[in-house]
Amino acid sequence: MKEVITRFPPSPTGHLHLGGARTALFNFLFARHHKGKFILRFEDTDRERSKDEYVDSIREALEWLGLNWDEGPFFQSKRFEIYQEYAQKLYAEGKAYYCECTKEELEARKKSLLERGLKPRYDGRCREKNLPQGPGRALRIKVPDLSEIVFEDLLRGKILFPPDEVDDFIILRSDGSPTYQFAVVIDDFTMGVTHIIRGDDHISNTPKQLIIYQLLGVSPPQFAHIPMVLGSDGARLSKRHGARSILEYRDEGYLPQAVVNYLARLGWGYGDQEYFTLEELIEKFDLSRVNLSPARFDPDKMLAFNAFWIKTLDNGEILKHLRSFLFPYSIERFSEDYLCRILESVKPRVKTLKEMAEMIDFYLLDEVKVEESARNKFLTPQIKPLLETLLLDMERLNFEDEKILEREFRNLAEASGLKLKEFAQAVRVALTGRTVSPPLFEVMKLLGKEKVKNRLEKAIKMIF
Template structure:
């Protein structure tokens, strides 16, 4: 419908955090602008004074920045079409209303809420339904209107929908040709009694004044589109191209909501997802590159995104797929990127390790359902520890980057989310102490006939010999050789050592982990666990 340079906008309301559905809409607008060499505008629709807050605005801006969605015009950036907060644009709505009045396209309505409610009740009782505003004030004499306004009588301003208007038609970039009968469109309110604009009026004024060429938004706005087109026509403005996006559903086929788990962007950040992975995942909820490619980097998305590849089919939010995709992105990180991204999670692992009681503590093994629930929990770095401990953990992590770099090859292939780091690596920071898993204690160390005490003693002797280099490969080979002398199988030799050092039967590669720790601490752990498992 237009050959103008592309200008798109994302216009969230600061009445809450940035929802996953809103994030996808932002991604599509951003990617379309980048693919077409256009402009991505961020506008804050803050006309709901009771629910819009500065805190929510900052949360939305922070989430967009974390996702890496840079805007060309908007808050903190500026631009020639500002201001970019609706509450700062009231003069533009007043000017648009005056334009409509001059064109005879708007009129004052003095009907009270009680009068309208009574008409609605009567229509529903006698006619089987309410057909909308009946136009009581549509043709009041001009002098009467002016007199009543001058007298201070409360009123709203309504759009005068032409009686002879044919079907309201437009070509949606996703849904194709759409047509709505004009006769079902009543004379909608444009400006309320307090002078504030309604949503449909404000959004049209903003989009027109900001030169928006394409409106890409959720299909929950589809019913608003014919009403907005009527306003565009009444103002004499070009109608933009519309592209309505299908809903995002949970795995149960119902609209994504809190009952499905996390719903806002920062929850996913705090659960250890990478922004590139989340952008990739959300981009594919309704759009595809070629129907086959799953991993799509930002450069490709910004080069190849097009509206004709968006599907009308509702998308299903599959968190298992997101976990897999996030794991792919984690595995593609080099050690420097890993160290930077994992920093708060490594600090959390250090802080968790600081909380381990001195000596050997035997902790009950959680049931499987409890483990599953724990795996779904959000582990926010710093949560549950004092600010002093958290700052110290961050500082220690920065001061000892060799631990982070050493842990990189141990876990990089084993992570689907960064928030798994504390559980996998906290043992590195226990010092001489051990949080011993009860199941591992009984199944490995106290298993009858397993010779766990001999295995642990043999490995300890190798680790204690300071003539042996503190090197993973050589220590493992020397322990293996000692086990062969004692005719202890490798599994029965190394598993007791793993439990003694790491606290349970599952850990990153054992000797690669051991050499990241202090030799004295490793020996102290072995001694403490041996006393707990085999002592009288």
């Protein structure tokens, strides 16, 4: 069996977004499932809009997702000689011809056809002129007489186009640059691509590409056109639906495992299974399981996937991704064991790594800043004697047993005529600086006696 080769060919005119990332993922999974190759190629012939920063951003996003390519990245802007070579071959064989029609003339004819209710198409007036290459002349394909244009889509079955669907189209512009339709065929052919998995908005490009393959005398790859990702309202996915670039999700505290899992489930399924590792996706991925109905992006569901993977992954893996959010706290001072125990305590309570970093900051600070509203409400003169008693009793308290700690707190509160909740909340504010945190006795156990004593002393000094 021929080696499977897929490709992902983004245009570096913007960052990698969800739709493009899903296309990259499906190509990656298909190649890996069949033990083939996955190629990265940048279609950067739009010189004005293509930027190096977007190349770097797309590469970084793919690497973060774990979609590592086997060959490339290739750049169309560096392959012009190859396109010229194949274009001149078609010209020499009489399968392409030079056209001297100006842009203005073409626009005028197009307008005239539209006004008469006709489909705009090139009328072939330069077809038999046998013009040589020259300034201002574009190279057009001489479309052969066809009874039909047909191909077998791996998802949709036979797709048929009428023969008049394609006119004599340009493959080299008058400045010598290749058009998209030509460059993509030459790239796929010379790179040995066997399967093209792309959005169904590309179906209309396929007839022209098939004709180029025919004129080159080579068999085309197999095509699979996957449905687009839509917003929750059924419109094309955009930022107004909550969709962001892949790196923005990373910076908001999403895990790559969660993003990959959610992207795979956008239009693909395997029975009732909801959650997949990348390895499981590679093992189970099959184009026959792609749903032909457009998938709808649900930001809440994606967030739920992220919460699941935060709870599920081991703490060491979580810590690897969390480190960038903890940069201000110089966490190299702490042992990995201490950091992992902290993570274990908050994993069930957060949905993003950003939330996690905000929730655990008091564990990593030498001195917490007490919120003014919390201080005014809970660090009161009435509570001060009880905090002082707790401080005196500190050495005899067993921090390792949360139930014993709770009993001691309850006894102290009752002896002072206060409710346990009031007392516990005052201690929480003293230790964390705020009114919401993981369970208090869990916090005390993780902080340890020395830090608890220091923070209680500082809190007591705040009370007048």
